[in-house]
Amino acid sequence: MPDNNEFRPTSWSELINLLYDIPETEFGRIRSDFVYRGVADKNWGLDTSLQRLGGIFEKLERPLLRNFKKYATPGSIPEGNQWIQITVAQHHGLPTRLLDWTTSPQVALHFATYELNHYDKDGAIWCIDVCAVRDLLPRDLRRILSDQWAFVFSVEMLDKLSDLDDIDRLKYYDPFVLFFEPPSLDARIVNQHAVLSVMPDAKMFLHDYLAKHPEIYKKIIVPAGLKWEVRDKLDQDNVCERTLFPGLDGLSLWLKRYYSPKK
Template identity: 55%
Template sequence: MREHRVESWLELQEALFAGSWNEALGRFRPSFVFRGVPDAGHDLSTSLNRQGGAFASHERDLLRAFRKYARGTSSRPCESVWDWLALAQHHGLPTRLLDWTFSPNVALHFLTEDPELYEVDGVVWCVDYRETNRLLPKPLQTQLREEGADVFTAEMLEAAAGDLPTFDRLTKHPFVLFLEPPSLDDRIVNQFALFSVMNGPMLRLDTFLESQKRGVRRLIVPASLKWEVRDKLDQANVTERVLFPGLDGLSRWLRRYYSPRPR
């Protein structure tokens, strides 16, 4: 894993889009996903990890209860455990999923959305999913190859592993894959969102990525650069108003946008 500290907006843009040229396609089509974190000291724990203790042992209980009580409340029917898991994560249930995006600018938004954290360095995690796919169990690699895909859909995962215990037993070695959820609402679409998922409720993605020599980098965004990044994202219309459509997102945007900059 490589770590690089950027010193300017232009250097940040160059670093985010490095390696995006796809020679076979003759297009700028990167195979990276991104996650922006406002504090570079924070790890990649999932919401299930962060609960601590024996909470992860209740993963199946949580999901079973969610499916029981949420049925009929969503406009889009869930057809597999992976649909349900994505829906649960989307609405705040602790799960083993972790939020990512295909968009570098969306990652920068989440890095700079909280002005109270502008005094600490942030980080953008950049992961090449084609590299992490090399470590997938053979059934999952076969699934990707047959579909001609690089990331999974819920339907694809359902065909390979119909439930979490089956998924966890695919191999004894830790692995990560990226799951593109169904378009549950405009928020998923506008955030260009996807999730990472590992084969165990307590596995930590940052621990897994530490040993990866290719396709993983951490871009440190210094605190001194955060205001410039935030202002330029606002000018580019990468805001809460767009990423969280509706009155809640509008209120979040206005509250942050009109917050005075501390002297």
Template identity: 50%
Template sequence: MLEQRIGTWLELQDALFAGSWSEVLGRHRSTFVFRGMPQVTNDLSTALNRKGLFVRKEKDLLRAFRKYARSYSPQPVESVWDWLALAQHHGLPTRMLDWTFSPYVALHFLTENPERYGEDGMVWCVDYRQTNRHLPRRLKTLLQREGADVFTGEMLATTASDLSTFDHLAKHPFVLFLEPPSLDARIVNQFALFSVMNGPELRLDTFLEAQVDGVRKLIIPAALKWEVRDKLDQSNITERVLFPGFDGLSRWLRRYYGPRAPAHASDAPPVRKRRRVTR
């Protein structure tokens, strides 16, 4: 795994889009997914296995969610994978983690909380073609047959219709990336997908730290966060767009019009001294 400390906005752009050129396609088409985190101390534990709180309750949580959520779902949900995506999307502890195809959406989540601007943050960048090399043969064959690099719930259900079957596809840890159905505009606008590992107790950071290729961790210093945030706002990467509706609009306005005191001394613009005019 490569760890890189970023110094400037332009250096950040180069790092986020590094390796995006495809010789085969003759286009800039990145095979990386991204996850922005406001603190370098944040890990990649899931809400299910963080501190071991719910790891033994996965089946109970999902069974109860499916039982009570049917009346709320705007469309029929069939596979366990789509149920998991729906549950994760609405805050239930699951083995999934949120990722995005968009590096700028990842930067939004890095800078969405001004209270964290005094701390270094980070962006995880993961090449799913590299992590796919560790998939069990049945899942590799499925991707090849579909001509895909990430999974859908419908695809995955043809090989593993339940979590127990999925967990027994391989004895070694692996991760796959699952693109959820377009449950709402939030999923679509965030260009979202989820990571899934073959065990509720497994930690993705432990898995990724052992990978030589296709994993980068970009450290974003506190001194750069205000510039990143302001340029994202100008690019229309805001809560109003990523969380459509009254809640997202209010979150954006509260942050945008909130106090903008520098979080770090080096964030303040330089003071220009007036020239003394002699006559």
């Protein structure tokens, strides 16, 4: 992937300026067109958890989801809407073709800096312009967003794509990526300002798509030398595991990291 979309700040203020370089809208508001994904290592790609399985991963998607629903505690997975079901699966760590994003630059910064064992490596924030992505969608999908005056889909707006088979049929068009907001199933999804992306074929790789459309993304490096400063300032702003993963598990993760010595 070309690196002329890559930006490398040398200070906290420069990093924040890059992330919040947001023009004023026609309504006089400062509203970003971007979604963000933070990674601890800048060399990590944008593979989905399903793709990271390797092998014939594309054949495993349906068995994984089928058995997830079969073995789940009764009532723990909503009936009917498969977009909600696959969101729940992704939310609980099942390999899927979905990829996690956020509308919050600071949440993305958290995910670029919460793993202390990667502090010797530069992290990165992937930023994708969802307005530009919308213009590259098949016409019928563009019309849905236009009619709803929306930039990303909700699961209700995806009614015409009721399951993976429906979206797979769209792979015969030009490749595209679709972003949707998951339902507010719990505080974690809400607090993380979650957005999910999906492509019309489990074998499609997002980094290949971005390489063909460099105008829709930028990549902001989080230098290893800045990570401790970024991390401490995020903690001061209450952007941490305790708030992003509400509950005892998130609290324990935050305390473990917060009291770890600087190396």
